[in-house]
Amino acid sequence: MTQAPDSVITDEMRAAIGVEGPPAVMEVEKTNCRMYARSVGHTDPIFYDEAAAKARGYRGIVAPPGFLGTPIFRPGGSGAVPGELGGRTFSVPYKRILNGGTDYEYFPDPPDGDAICAGDTITARSKISGFEEATGSLGPMLITTRETTYTNQHGKVVAKMYGTLIQY
Amino acid sequence: MGQVYFEDVNEGDEIPQLKKNCSTQQLVLWAAGSGDFYQIHYDKDFAQSTGLKGLIVHGALKNAFLGQLLHDWVGEQGQIRRFGCSYRGMDEPKQDILCRGVVKKKYSDGGKHYVELDVWTEKPDGKKTSPGTAIVTLPGKN
Amino acid sequence: MAEPFQITDEMRAQFGIDGDPWTYEVTTTSVRMYARGIGSEDPIHYDVDFAKSQGFRSIVAPLGYLGTPVYAPGSNDPTFGFPRRAGGPRLNIPFLGLLDGGTETEYFDVICAGDVLEETSHLADLKLKEGPRQMLFMTNESVYKNKATGKVVAKQRLTSIHM
Amino acid sequence: MADQTYFEDVKEGQELPPVKITPDKQQLVKFAAGSGDFNPLHFDEKFPMLKAMGLTENIVHGRFKYAQVGRVVLALAGYKGRVKKFGVSYRGMDLLNKEITACGVVTGKRQEGGENLVDLDVWTQDGDGKKTTPGTATVALPSRG
Numbered sequence A: 001m002t003q004a005p006d007s008v009i010t011d012e013m014r015a016a017i018g019v020e021g022p023p024a025v026m027e028v029e030k031t032n033c034r035m036y037a038r039s040v041g042h043t044d045p046i047f048y049d050e051a052a053a054k055a056r057g058y059r060g061i062v063a064p065p066g067f068l069g070t071p072i073f074r075p076g077g078s079g080a081v082p083g084e085l086g087g088r089t090f091s092v093p094y095k096r097i098l099n100g101g102t103d104y105e106y107f108p109d110p111p112d113g114d115a116i117c118a119g120d121t122i123t124a125r126s127k128i129s130g131f132e133e134a135t136g137s138l139g140p141m142l143i144t145t146r147e148t149t150y151t152n153q154h155g156k157v158v159a160k161m162y163g164t165l166i167q168y
Numbered sequence B: 001m002g003q004v005y006f007e008d009v010n011e012g013d014e015i016p017q018l019k020k021n022c023s024t025q026q027l028v029l030w031a032a033g034s035g036d037f038y039q040i041h042y043d044k045d046f047a048q049s050t051g052l053k054g055l056i057v058h059g060a061l062k063n064a065f066l067g068q069l070l071h072d073w074v075g076e077q078g079q080i081r082r083f084g085c086s087y088r089g090m091d092e093p094k095q096d097i098l099c100r101g102v103v104k105k106k107y108s109d110g111g112k113h114y115v116e117l118d119v120w121t122e123k124p125d126g127k128k129t130s131p132g133t134a135i136v137t138l139p140g141k142n
Numbered sequence C: 001m002a003e004p005f006q007i008t009d010e011m012r013a014q015f016g017i018d019g020d021p022w023t024y025e026v027t028t029t030s031v032r033m034y035a036r037g038i039g040s041e042d043p044i045h046y047d048v049d050f051a052k053s054q055g056f057r058s059i060v061a062p063l064g065y066l067g068t069p070v071y072a073p074g075s076n077d078p079t080f081g082f083p084r085r086a087g088g089p090r091l092n093i094p095f096l097g098l099l100d101g102g103t104e105t106e107y108f109d110v111i112c113a114g115d116v117l118e119e120t121s122h123l124a125d126l127k128l129k130e131g132p133r134q135m136l137f138m139t140n141e142s143v144y145k146n147k148a149t150g151k152v153v154a155k156q157r158l159t160s161i162h163m
Numbered sequence D: 001m002a003d004q005t006y007f008e009d010v011k012e013g014q015e016l017p018p019v020k021i022t023p024d025k026q027q028l029v030k031f032a033a034g035s036g037d038f039n040p041l042h043f044d045e046k047f048p049m050l051k052a053m054g055l056t057e058n059i060v061h062g063r064f065k066y067a068q069v070g071r072v073v074l075a076l077a078g079y080k081g082r083v084k085k086f087g088v089s090y091r092g093m094d095l096l097n098k099e100i101t102a103c104g105v106v107t108g109k110r111q112e113g114g115e116n117l118v119d120l121d122v123w124t125q126d127g128d129g130k131k132t133t134p135g136t137a138t139v140a141l142p143s144r145g
Helices: A011-016 A030-040 A050-055 B024-034 B044-049 B059-074 C028-038 C048-053 D025-035 D048-052 D062-077
Strands: A024-027 A097-106 A121-136 A139-151 A157-167 B018-021 B079-086 B096-109 B112-122 B132-138 C022-025 C098-107 C116-129 C135-146 C152-162 D019-021 D082-089 D100-112 D115-125 D135-141
Touching (some): A030 B059, A030 C028, A097 B059, A097 B132, B018 B059, B024 B059, B024 D025, B059 B079, B059 B096, B059 B112, C028 D025, C028 D062, C098 D062, D019 D062, D025 D062, D062 D082, D062 D100, D062 D115, D062 D135, D082 D115
Antiparallel strands (some): A024 A121, A097 B079, A121 A139, A139 A157, B018 B096, B079 B132, C022 C116, C098 C152, C098 D082, C116 C135, C135 C152, D019 D100, D115 D135
């Protein structure tokens, strides 16, 4: 597929596969865990109440599913969440872009992993894991898959996110 | 809702559904919760200027709804290992979004009891807009 | 309304009665979000190292931001986030119209990310303005105490207009 | 942030550098996120209460204007000064996508309790110069002495 003569995947793009971008620091705090839980409609008190979370064996208020912290915002920066639509992009002859989907993988088990709780500082490192070309109802498209690894302040890998970006 | 156990679950079982219906306020709450302030989710004129008919529900919000579906199902002793979905179709605010999951496979490995599921959101006409998969662990009865 | 509204001694007797305290949290992400919300790009609200270099404990809360009330479904108003607490004054106000009349904040210390504040609130004033339509100006005062030091860091008076 | 202003630098009648902002819907949604006030009056043009008020455009949060006044006051205080108090009344509505200017003028200087205090009139005004959010503020400034 990548060897097709009309491929939009360049050598530069192939060389970028597996190369980690600069790390992004994500903060998990009580306020943003609660805001996220509230915005989804969660009712489990472990997302709101520290005492309830501790009673269930967590270190603090739990980050709801899909919440991996808020990137530190700097005025003038992009504010993009790494691994979603952010990260390195390449010049391809397609104008439109779609977020194809997102998968979250969690590693909640000690000693190697841990739950994500308020008070954590998570470092996110993102890399392109592959390019694929396809032709669908939208016409020819380039599918970029990206993998982001989330490591907490104790060096434990707590989650991975797999994102799919479609350009067509 | 009581704790669900590995032994209670069979392939083909559907888990309890979660019904959502997003007000424009919820889309703004989600912008706040997620940090995604793209205007197609709350500014009708902006959405229409990009060729959309009107406001649309964030794909990531539907993904998070699936997270809630699973979190509420696995209970205090279960854990979400993996979940996610593809964004295949758009949903509009003020329309029901039904979040569903069906058990695809169950197995035990390394002392843990795994359940794999197909999960998705669907529109009132049954069209799946966010198909995905999930892996959770559930407690065993002994 | 059949009878014109009057401020009674019974209502005045409610002045100063505190409701149950509520916790307000000031975090780095909440300070940055507020600063973004008001369009400020002052690094004192964003950059922890910079704020420390200027002698502050952490990034500084923008003026007007006194932390985010601890939220839980059912315990807070889902639109405004304010706490539905027990205690405090109970008034029957026969007016349906409600306007935000004003905000006044008095500071006794700088509020920074990491601060956890305990807020208590009471009815501070009632004023009636007569006219073709009666307007009741109701002022609530909130006192914010730093939980770690016990020091009052701010007082905020909110006036609502009922008509 | 501009250089620190000292008490000696300030004169009665002096106007402070204004802050201008034209809030669009995204700005108000960010303010909702920051402030926790998710009243649809500020972002949903079809919200029934807007219609009841005879409006077709969203209203800017009063607290947003208060915060703009806060930016003017904080800019005077700098990092070494301290804002003692600031308050405003909400007298008029401002609508989305219309320029708002937050202003301040020095009305007095005094020394009290070992502090160098500067009193201000503050307000926001709309494009026609109408003061929709008038108020006052007091700032303690460092001295050069």
